[in-house]
Amino acid sequence: MKCEHCAADIAAPDAHEHAGRTLCEDCCLDVLTAPRACDPWAVYSATRTASREKSLTPLQERMLNLFRAEGPLSQERICSGLGISEAEFRDTIAPLRHMELARACKVGGAVRYTRFEDPAGD
Ligand SMILES: [Zn+2]
Numbered sequence: 001m002k003c004e005h006c007a008a009d010i011a012a013p014d015a016h017e018h019a020g021r022t023l024c025e026d027c028c029l030d031v032l033t034a035p036r037a038c039d040p041w042a043v044y045s046a047t048r049t050a051s052r053e054k055s056l057t058p059l060q061e062r063m064l065n066l067f068r069a070e071g072p073l074s075q076e077r078i079c080s081g082l083g084i085s086e087a088e089f090r091d092t093i094a095p096l097r098h099m100e101l102a103r104a105c106k107v108g109g110a111v112r113y114t115r116f117e118d119p120a121g122d
Contacts, residue, residue, distance in 0.1 A: 072112035
């Protein structure tokens with residue numbers, strides 16, 4: 001008997017039937033545990049769980065605390081407030097935006113940065 005996914009030889013007791021296909025144990029586990037691309041909620045939940053488990057660096061936490069206290073801020077204000085360089089700012093804001101904890105917005109035509117859930121700006 002052969003696995004219909006990876007073509008490995010499988011002994012009958014190790015064969016698994018999944019959605020009408022004969023799969024080896026490894027492929028069957030892959031199929032059962034992988035989030036399906038056609039299921040946006042599963043992918044979304046997996047992404048959210050991964051984000052939450054990822055711990056923030058002290059600088060990322062300080063930046064979020066600054067947003068919480070003072071709202072949308074310019075890059076210059078954030079750099080001077082936290083005592084960091086422009087490069088450090090970019091290294092810190094990028095993962096925060098990726099994790100949907102911070103975002104950029106425009107206030108009076110100028111770019112400001114704030115917490116993701118902050119309604120300020122457009
Ligand atoms: Zn297989």
